[in-house]
Amino acid sequence: xxxxxxxxxxxxxxxxxxxxxxxxxxxxxxxxxxxxxxxxxxxxxxxxxxxxxxxxxxxxxxxxxxxxxxxxxxxxxxxxxxxxxxxxxxxxxxxxxxxxxxxxxxxxxxxxxxxxxxxxxxxxxxxxxxxxxxxxxxxxxxxxxxxxxxxxxxxxxxxxxxxxxxxxxxxxxxxxxxxxxxxxxxxxxxxxxxxxxxxxxxxxxxxxxxxxxxxxxxxxxxxxxxxxxxxxxxxxxxxxxxxxxxxxxxxxxxxxxxxxxxxxxxxxxxxxxxxxxxxxxxxxxxxxxxxxxxxxxxxxxxxxxxxxxxxxxxxxxxxxxxxxxxxxxxxxxxxxxxxxxxxxxxxxxxxxxxxxxxxxxxxxxxxxxxxxxxxxxxxxxxxxxxxxxxxxxxxxxxxxxxxxxxxxxxxxxxxxxxxxxxxxxxxxxxxxxxxxxxxxxxxxxxxxxxxxxxxxxxxxxxxxxxxxxxxxxxxxxxxxxxxxxxxxxxxxxxxxxxxxxxxxxxxxxxxxxxxxxxxxxxxxxxxxxxxxxxxxxxxxxxxxxxxxxxxxxxxxxxxxxxxxxxxxxxxxxxxxxxxxxxxxxxxxxxxxx
Numbered sequence: 261x262x263x264x265x266x267x268x269x270x271x272x273x274x275x276x277x278x279x280x281x282x283x284x285x286x287x288x289x290x291x292x293x294x295x296x297x298x299x300x301x302x303x304x305x306x307x308x309x310x311x312x313x314x315x316x317x318x319x320x321x322x323x324x325x326x327x328x329x330x331x332x333x334x335x336x337x338x339x340x341x342x343x344x345x346x347x348x349x350x351x352x353x354x355x356x357x358x359x360x361x362x363x364x365x366x367x368x369x370x371x372x373x374x375x376x377x378x379x380x381x382x383x384x385x386x387x388x389x390x391x392x393x394x395x396x397x398x399x400x401x402x403x404x405x406x407x408x409x410x411x412x413x414x415x416x417x418x419x420x421x422x423x424x425x426x427x428x429x430x431x432x433x434x435x436x437x438x439x440x441x442x443x444x445x446x447x448x449x450x451x452x453x454x455x456x457x458x459x460x461x462x463x464x465x466x467x468x469x470x471x472x473x474x475x476x477x478x479x480x481x482x483x484x485x486x487x488x489x490x491x492x493x494x495x496x497x498x499x500x501x502x503x504x505x506x507x508x509x510x511x512x513x514x515x516x517x518x519x520x521x522x523x524x525x526x527x528x529x530x531x532x533x534x535x536x537x538x539x540x541x542x543x544x545x546x547x548x549x550x551x552x553x554x555x556x557x558x559x560x561x562x563x564x565x566x567x568x569x570x571x572x573x574x575x576x577x578x579x580x581x582x583x584x585x586x587x588x589x590x591x592x593x594x595x596x597x598x599x600x601x602x603x604x605x606x607x608x609x610x611x612x613x614x615x616x617x618x619x620x621x622x623x624x625x626x627x628x629x630x631x632x633x634x635x636x637x638x639x640x641x642x643x644x645x646x647x648x649x650x651x652x653x654x655x656x657x658x659x660x661x662x663x664x665x666x667x668x669x670x671x672x673x674x675x676x677x678x679x680x681x682x683x684x685x686x687x688x689x690x691x692x693x694x695x696x697x698x699x700x701x702x703x704x705x706x707x708x709x710x711x712x713x714x715x716x717x718x719x720x721x722x723x724x725x726x727x728x729x730x731x732x733x734x735x736x737x738x739x740x741x742x743x744x745x746x747x748x749x750x751x752x753x754x755x756x757x758x759x760x761x762x763x764x765x766x767x768x769x770x771x772x773x774x775x776x777x778x779x780x781x782x783x784x785x786x787x788x789x790x791x792x793x794x795x796x797x798x799x800x801x802x803x804x805x806x807x808x809x810x811x812x813x814x815x816x817x818x819x820x821x822x823x824x825x826x827x828x829x830x831x832x833x834x835x836x837x838x839x840x841x842x843x844x845x846x847x848x849x850x851x852x853x
Contacts, residue, residue, distance in 0.1 A: 466844040476518075486552065491847055671691065745758065
């Protein structure tokens with residue numbers, strides 16, 4: 261259904277759950293925790309949208325599911341055979357569906373990218389939400405005050421010389437006995453006892469040791485026959501079929517704190533690392549790396565660009581030959597080919613709007629938080645010319661509706677939430693326009709896994725979301741048993757078809773290839789996961805592509821903060837956050853035939 265210009269459509273995502281937890285406001289908004297941190301959108305009564313009491317109909321702005329972000333406070337990561345902590349689904353109970361013009365039924369929404377996803381006989385518990393105490397950003401009239409935990413990451417008090425950090429270096433792999441290892445090899449035969457018809461474990465990697473504060477492990481890239489993984493202070497490369505070292509590990513002088521989730525067409529990525537060891541060290545040191553060879557390209561620090569521009573946490577997105585380095589209230593665009601600064605995306609005058617996040621891919625999108633703590637407070641979404649930063653169009657949303665996630669840049673699909681009304685909305689925009697094409701209308705609750713931590717500026721990258729030119733594919737949220745993958749028409753917002761999980765476990769759509777939705781069915785502690793395909797036309801019964809072995813189900817289900825991919829018949833799962841553990845924490849697992 262359509263709606264007046266600059267107004268969100270009436271109906272919304274039936275009862276989808278928002279990603280992880282209700283999206284945290286950006287720097288234009290006061291940092292306030294969701295009404296219910298562990299499940300802000302759960303069990304909320306339907307409520308009319310901001311524009312009146314329309315007939316009950318779930319709109320795209322209904323309840324998203326809760327899900328802990330990858331950087332939330334998480335339990336220690338168990339070793340390969342220990343029982344991992346229960347992991348909440350990404351889009352557990354969330355605000356009701358309904359946009360300003362229509363009260364949605366209470367749909368659950370998908371959790372944010374990187375949210376914990378493991379499988380168990382029953383759905384994972386409530387999402388883990390990063391504690392506000394970890395880093396509090398309090399917006400005060402006339403200024404911003406940072407409250408940061410003191411002390412340095414390694415328990416040592418070192419003086420830091422600005423811009424004098426050593427360059428990232430390549431280190432020879434540690435030889436565990438074969439000459440091909442990197443010091444992260446698992447020590448057990450994980451294929452022992454494998455049953456007929458089960459895939460085999462191609463290789464398994466343990467995470468590097470980290471200090472008590474833990475370490476990030478953002479990004480997993482499959483490029484040709486090479487799989488690359490960031491882990492704490494290292495960038496590790498493996499041969500896809502064997503797990504042997506593909507090129508020498510790159511050692512960074514400080515913690516890795518961000519990375520581009522995608523690579524350029526010629527296989528280049530960008531990794532960001534901290535400028536020092538203190539807890540308030542900026543995430544502002546950039547390094548380009550070639551995935552094929554491990555060769556380093558240009559590297560440089562990126563400075564903050566204003567009074568309220570903070571780089572404690574950065575977010576990197578790629579659009580063609582442009583890298584956008586997003587920060588708390590700003591963003592700097594650099595040319596990928598040589599690192600040249602192109603422009604700065606910062607506040608716009610109207611209502612004092614500050615950038616609140618960026619999305620890359622085919623388009624460059626920027627979310628803005630405007631008029632914080634004023635009667636005119638609202639969010640906006642813009643498409644920018646990636647080379648100049650000029651706004652091509654601007655979509656304004658009514659007061660109270662905040663941009664939580666962007667499910668797709670092309671077509672542009674936005675998930676919005678209203679904390680006061682406990683509602684959410686999923687809106688599809690017309691191509692290269694701020695006009696609404698459709699809004700999702702459903703009674704379902706959805707549960708993708710998204711990163712929704714307080715410090716995250718990650719607007720995209722939810723696990724469990726897939727899109728093609730006809731439909732948006734989302735996983736429903738069920739309290740127990742099998743869930744469904746629902747195809748929602750981009751043209752009408754209505755359900756086109758659905759497919760039930762072949763097991764009593766959650767099924768998450770990953771991508772669409774050759775007319776089929778590729779989905780991951782999560783494991784339980786006593787049954788392996790699997791990869792399935794669902795035809796987008798004809799019969800929608802899931803077909804098994806890879807059945808993971810029962811013997812490694814506990815390892816697989818222990819990736820509570822994860823990234824997954826299925827490429828050329830192989831399935832990869834890795835952690836996105838490494839916690840200090842008494843045993844050996846998991847890093848990555850690969851299955852194949």
